[in-house]
Amino acid sequence: MSMSFLFTFTIIISFGLCILYASAELQRLSHSSKHDGALSFLVLGDWGRRGAYNQSQVSFQMGKVGEKLDIDFVVSTGDNFYDNGLTSDHDNAFQESFTQIYTAKSLQKQWYSVLGNHDYRGDAEAQLSPVLREIDSRWLCLRSFIVDSELVEIFFVDTTPFVEEYFTEPQEHKYDWRGIGPQKPYITNLLKDLELALRESTAKWKIVVGHHAIRSVGHHGDTQELINQLLPILQANNIDFYMNGHDHCLEHISDTESPIQFLTSGAGSKAWRGDIKGMNRRDVNFFYDGQGFMSVKLTQTDATIEFYDVFGNVLHRLTSSKQLHSSM
Ligand SMILES: [Zn+2]
Numbered sequence: 001m002s003m004s005f006l007f008t009f010t011i012i013i014s015f016g017l018c019i020l021y022a023s024a025e026l027q028r029l030s031h032s033s034k035h036d037g038a039l040s041f042l043v044l045g046d047w048g049r050r051g052a053y054n055q056s057q058v059s060f061q062m063g064k065v066g067e068k069l070d071i072d073f074v075v076s077t078g079d080n081f082y083d084n085g086l087t088s089d090h091d092n093a094f095q096e097s098f099t100q101i102y103t104a105k106s107l108q109k110q111w112y113s114v115l116g117n118h119d120y121r122g123d124a125e126a127q128l129s130p131v132l133r134e135i136d137s138r139w140l141c142l143r144s145f146i147v148d149s150e151l152v153e154i155f156f157v158d159t160t161p162f163v164e165e166y167f168t169e170p171q172e173h174k175y176d177w178r179g180i181g182p183q184k185p186y187i188t189n190l191l192k193d194l195e196l197a198l199r200e201s202t203a204k205w206k207i208v209v210g211h212h213a214i215r216s217v218g219h220h221g222d223t224q225e226l227i228n229q230l231l232p233i234l235q236a237n238n239i240d241f242y243m244n245g246h247d248h249c250l251e252h253i254s255d256t257e258s259p260i261q262f263l264t265s266g267a268g269s270k271a272w273r274g275d276i277k278g279m280n281r282r283d284v285n286f287f288y289d290g291q292g293f294m295s296v297k298l299t300q301t302d303a304t305i306e307f308y309d310v311f312g313n314v315l316h317r318l319t320s321s322k323q324l325h326s327s328m
Pocket residue numbers: 079116117118211245246247
C-alpha cells in the first residue's frame with residue numbers, strides 16, 4: 001500500500017472529508033455548507049505559546065464568537081508553534097499550545113492550517129503528520145491545498161519557500177526544507193497548479209490563504225516575492241480576499257489594482273510590536289497592533305468580515321456584496 005494512499009485513507013476516516021480529486025498537485029478537500037447555504041469560520045494566526053501572551057484570552061473570545069456564528073471550521077494562517085515549530089509529532093507543545101488551549105465547544109471543529117516560517121524552523125513534516133490527527137482529530141495542516149464548500153473555495157498556499165532571505169540569509173535559524181526540493185521548481189510548480197485551480201474554480205467566493213502578507217504596514221511589511229509572483233495570478237482570477245498572518249496584528253488593506261482585499265490575522269498571542277509603517281496610505285482601511293482574530297460569514301450574496309480584540313470587541317467590519325446571477 002503506498003504512503004499516499006494511506007495518507008488519503010487516514011484523512012477520510014478521521015474527518016469524514018471527501019477527496020474529490022487530486023489531479024494537479026493541489027489536494028482538494030470538500031467541506032459542505034450549512035443547510036441554508038451559508039458558511040462561517042474564524043481566522044487566527046501566529047498563536048502557539050502554551051497560553052502565554054494572551055493566547056488563552058484570544059481563545060476564550062474565539063469560543064464565544066464561534067458559538068454566536070455557529071462556525072463551520074477554523075483557519076490558521078501559520079506560525080502555529082513558537083518559537084521553532086514542533087520538534088517531532090510527539091512534541092508536547094502540540095497539546096499544550098493547541099488541544100489544551102482551544103477548548104471551547106464551538107471550536108471543536110475542523111481546523112485547516114498552513115505552515116509559517118517559524119514552523120519551518122522545527123520539524124515541518126511533523127505538523128503534516130497523521131499522528132497529530134490521532135492526538136486531536138481537529139488538526140489538519142498541509143503545505144498547499146484547497147477546501148471546497150461549493151459556496152467558497154479556499155486556496156491554501158505554502159508561502160514560506162517563496163521568501164528568498166530564508167535561503168540566502170538564514171542567520172542562526174535552520175529551516176527544514178525536506179519535502180520541498182530545490183526552491184525554484186517547487187514554486188514554479190505550485191504557482192502553475194494554483195493558477196489552474198483558480199482558473200477552473202466556479203465558486204461564488206474565492207479566498208486565498210497564506211502565512212506571509214502580500215501587503216502589510218506592520219513590522220515585516222509587504223512580501224516582495226509574493227507581490228511579484230503570486231499577486232498577478234490572484235488579480236487575473238477574481239480573488240475576493242487574501243488572508244495571512246506573519247505580522248502580529250490585524251489589518252485590512254485594499255488592492256489598488258483590483259477588488260482584492262488583503263486581510264491580516266496574525267494576532268493569536270504575542271503582539272504590540274509598535275512597528276507600523278505607512279499608516280497614512282490610502283489603501284489602509286484598518287490596522288490594530290494588539291491581539292485578536294477575525295471572523296468570516298459568507299452567503300450567496302454577502303460576505304461579512306469582522307476583526308475582534310482580546311475582549312471580544314468588534315474593531316472593524318468589512319462587507320462585500322455580489323449580485324445573484326439569474327439563470328434565465
Ligand atoms: Zn511568520
